[in-house]
Amino acid sequence: MGIMRGLEADKYDRQYTDKYLLGRIAQYMGRYRRKVILVIGGFVTISIVGALRPILIAAGVGALETETEGASSLALIFAALLVAAVTEYAANWVRRLLSSQVIGNVVSEMRKDAFSAALHRDLAFYDTNKSGKIVSRITGDTQEFGDVVLVSSDVISQMVQVIILLIVMLNQSWQLTLVLLLTTPMVVVAALSFRRLARQVTRQGSRVMASVNDIIQETVTGISVAKNFRQETMIYDEFVNVNTQSYRINLRRGFVLALIFPVLNLLSGIAIGVVVYVGAQLAAIGVVSLGAWFLFIQGVDRFWFPFMNLASFWSQFQQGLSATERVFALIDAENTLQQTDNRQPGDLKGHIVFDDVVFEYKPGQPVLDHFDLNIKPGESIAFVGHTGAGKSTIAKLIARFYEFQDGQILIDGQDIRTFDLQSYRSRLGIVSQTPFLFSGTIADNIRYSKPDATDAEIEAIALSIGQGEWLETLPDGLQTDVGERGAQLSMGQRQLVSLLRVLLQKPAIFVLDEATASIDPFTETQIQEALDMILARSTSILIAHRLSTVRSADRIIVLRDGKIIEEGSHESLIAQDGHYAELYNTYFRHQSLSYIEESRELFGAAKAD
Numbered sequence: 001m002g003i004m005r006g007l008e009a010d011k012y013d014r015q016y017t018d019k020y021l022l023g024r025i026a027q028y029m030g031r032y033r034r035k036v037i038l039v040i041g042g043f044v045t046i047s048i049v050g051a052l053r054p055i056l057i058a059a060g061v062g063a064l065e066t067e068t069e070g071a072s073s074l075a076l077i078f079a080a081l082l083v084a085a086v087t088e089y090a091a092n093w094v095r096r097l098l099s100s101q102v103i104g105n106v107v108s109e110m111r112k113d114a115f116s117a118a119l120h121r122d123l124a125f126y127d128t129n130k131s132g133k134i135v136s137r138i139t140g141d142t143q144e145f146g147d148v149v150l151v152s153s154d155v156i157s158q159m160v161q162v163i164i165l166l167i168v169m170l171n172q173s174w175q176l177t178l179v180l181l182l183t184t185p186m187v188v189v190a191a192l193s194f195r196r197l198a199r200q201v202t203r204q205g206s207r208v209m210a211s212v213n214d215i216i217q218e219t220v221t222g223i224s225v226a227k228n229f230r231q232e233t234m235i236y237d238e239f240v241n242v243n244t245q246s247y248r249i250n251l252r253r254g255f256v257l258a259l260i261f262p263v264l265n266l267l268s269g270i271a272i273g274v275v276v277y278v279g280a281q282l283a284a285i286g287v288v289s290l291g292a293w294f295l296f297i298q299g300v301d302r303f304w305f306p307f308m309n310l311a312s313f314w315s316q317f318q319q320g321l322s323a324t325e326r327v328f329a330l331i332d333a334e335n336t337l338q339q340t341d342n343r344q345p346g347d348l349k350g351h352i353v354f355d356d357v358v359f360e361y362k363p364g365q366p367v368l369d370h371f372d373l374n375i376k377p378g379e380s381i382a383f384v385g386h387t388g389a390g391k392s393t394i395a396k397l398i399a400r401f402y403e404f405q406d407g408q409i410l411i412d413g414q415d416i417r418t419f420d421l422q423s424y425r426s427r428l429g430i431v432s433q434t435p436f437l438f439s440g441t442i443a444d445n446i447r448y449s450k451p452d453a454t455d456a457e458i459e460a461i462a463l464s465i466g467q468g469e470w471l472e473t474l475p476d477g478l479q480t481d482v483g484e485r486g487a488q489l490s491m492g493q494r495q496l497v498s499l500l501r502v503l504l505q506k507p508a509i510f511v512l513d514e515a516t517a518s519i520d521p522f523t524e525t526q527i528q529e530a531l532d533m534i535l536a537r538s539t540s541i542l543i544a545h546r547l548s549t550v551r552s553a554d555r556i557i558v559l560r561d562g563k564i565i566e567e568g569s570h571e572s573l574i575a576q577d578g579h580y581a582e583l584y585n586t587y588f589r590h591q592s593l594s595y596i597e598e599s600r601e602l603f604g605a606a607k608a609d
Contacts, residue, residue: 010129012333013326021321024328025149028106035098042095047160049088053081055168055295107146110327114138117331123401124336127361132214137330140209141323148320162303169303172292179278180296180303183271208246210326215239272297336403341418348427348508349377349412350539352398357407359397367393368562370407377412380540382553384583389559391543392433395511398541399430411509429507429538433514435498437486443478445486445497449505461504464533470496470526492523499530510538514545524548547584556580 016024029036115138170177215238279293354373360366367390375381383391396402397409400421409416416424429449437445446461447453462468462478470493474480486494502510512531528548534540535552544550551570558566558573558580566578573580 010133010329012125012129012329014329014332016325016328018321021324021328025106025324028109029102031109032102032105035102039095039098039102042091042098043160045091046088046095047158047164049084049091050158050161052084103146103149106149107142110145111138111142114142114327114330117333120335121333122335122337122403123396124361124403125333130214132216133210134330136210136213137326140213141326144323145320145327148317148323165303169296172295173282173288175282176275176279176288176292176296179275180271183267183274186267186271208242208249211242212239212246215242337400337421338403339417339419339421340415342420343414343418345411345414345419345424345427350508351375351377351410351412352509352539352541353408353410353413354394354397355408355410357397357404357409359393359402359404361402366562368397368404371562371564373557373564375539375541378539379555380535380542380553382542382544382550382556383559384544384550384556384580385559386583388561390562391559392513393562395513395541395543398509399428399511400424427508429502429505429510429534431495431498431502431512431514433543435486435491435494437482437489437494437497439482439484441476441479441481442474442489442497445482446478446500446504449501453504457504461500464503465496465500465530466526470523490523492527496523496527496530499527499534503530503534507538510534510540512540512549513543514549528552558583 118134118138166177169180215235275296279288279296282288283290283293352373352375354368354371357368357371358366359368359371371390371394373394383389383394385391393402397404398416400416411419411424438448442462443455443458446458450457458478462471471477474493480488482488482494482497486497489497524546531549532552540553542549542553544553550556555567556570556573557564558578560579566573566576566580568576574584
């Protein structure tokens with residue numbers, strides 16, 4: 001099952017017609033109209049010169065029939081062939097140069113559009129689609145499209161050449177031209193018969209290649225976990241299975257290509273034989289001249305070559321269309337979020353109201369069912385409850401990461417769906433349960449929320465926490481490199497940097513999904529200090545996992561199965577001896593005792609030193 005899953009279409013995949021794909025590609029090409037016109041001019045020049053070559057040679061053969069002007073005509077034809085060769089070389093050089101530029105620009109634009117689309121997809125999209133496959137569309141599929149278009153441009157030039165030859169041949173002998181055209185349907189039928197098979201195989205090839213990329217990315221990202229559980233062999237075997245499937249599909253594609261060539265060669269041989277035989281008969285009775293017959297013998301090969309080329313590249317051409325189809329599917333994928341207006345939120349006070357809200361991740365399985373909640377401006381709310389109670393869901397709906405199915409969420413009395421999403425989120429400060437840091441320094445990561453912040457502002461924010469004592473544990477202070485995903489820092493240090501990032505932003509609404517990993521008492525003190533500073537400035541939503549965070553909230557809300565079952569202060573909820581008291585006795589109290597014990601050990605060791 002795991003192997004076959006790689007061939008399945010992603011949920012947002014679409015199937016476009018060839019006409020639509022080509023029309024949409026033409027829209028990208030249209031942005032570089034001047035260069036495209038020059039490229040087309042190069043195509044036409046090459047095609048005319050290429051078509052002239054057999055015509056000039058045929059004229060030379062005809063000149064040999066006349067003894068008086070044969071020598072002078074041959075010299076003139078030789079000079080014309082030389083000029084044609086130089087012209088063809090120059091036009092081909094210009095055409096290839098400009099083609100590379102246009103295709104490079106189109107690939108770049110298409111890649112930017114795909115990347116922009118990936119950035120603007122909501123979290124629900126990433127819940128069901130693997131990031132490795134999305135990366136494959138943005139990088140591999142766009143590049144594959146460019147490579148195929150560059151190859152296909154030669155076929156286009158040859159097709160123009162066919163049209164010119166056809167006109168000349170028709171003028172020389174309509175009888176032989178008719179014979180040649182009567183053989184054409186054979187190759188057209190042969191090429192079209194391979195179309196569906198080639199498209200199917202190439203589409204499967206793109207999908208399985210995306211699975212290969214996804215496994216590689218997932219393995220590299222989670223390599224530490226794999227080594228911890230000694231699963232290198234299992235991961236390698238999974239990669240080998242998917243890679244083997246990719247190999248087999250590529251073999252099938254190669255088989256399709258290998259089948260096309262012999263069929264086209266056979267049909268070409270039949271056509272040449274028919275033209276030679278009929279032409280010889282017509283030349284013998286004087287209907288056509290020897291020069292015209294020779295032109296048809298030379299021309300039939302050139303006439304058929306583009307069709308053979310098109311058929312031989314049909315698999316690659318279909319692969320290019322499949323790649324383009326996958327890129328456009330990503331660009332056209334629809335978000336579940338539906339904004340009804342794009343009003344600017346202005347200076348939010350942070351009054352949050354859930355009014356009869358219904359939300360479900362999967363149809364028919366509501367997480368919040370007619371949920372009501374009123375959070376006053378500047379109030380800090382701590383949500384507690386067992387896993388699956390709906391704590392993180394509430395925070396994600398406030399952040400507008402998911403679309404709710406019914407009811408209203410109001411911010412300062414305004415429907416959250418009427419705000420401009422980008423502007424609204426700029427007024428939010430969000431720290432996820434696993435703080436994500438980007439490669440760079442600590443200063444770079446703090447500045448991420450406010451790119452125009454000065455070094456002095458960054459330093460002031462950093463020193464405001466424990467007078468900057470936490471920086472002394474780092475080798476280069478604010479210029480310490482955090483490593484990939486913050487791997488050079490502890491979990492507590494990562495969370496502290498994430499909080500400082502929010503502190504610099506000064507958000508109206510703060511959302512914290514607190515990390516569950518245990519941290520040392522010293523770092524926890526620094527985190528709590530940063531947290532208190534943010535709580536004093538913002539309406540705060542806290543998904544609390546530490547007792548210190550719960551106690552710092554103005555109100556504690558206890559959730560069970562998406563419903564509020566208790567709310568109040570820590571002391572009042574303990575006095576009720578309900579669900580919160582149970583959570584405290586089984587989790588928070590034990591955590592508090594562990595914290596006290598760790599503190600004693602830490603400060604006892606420091607005193608002994």
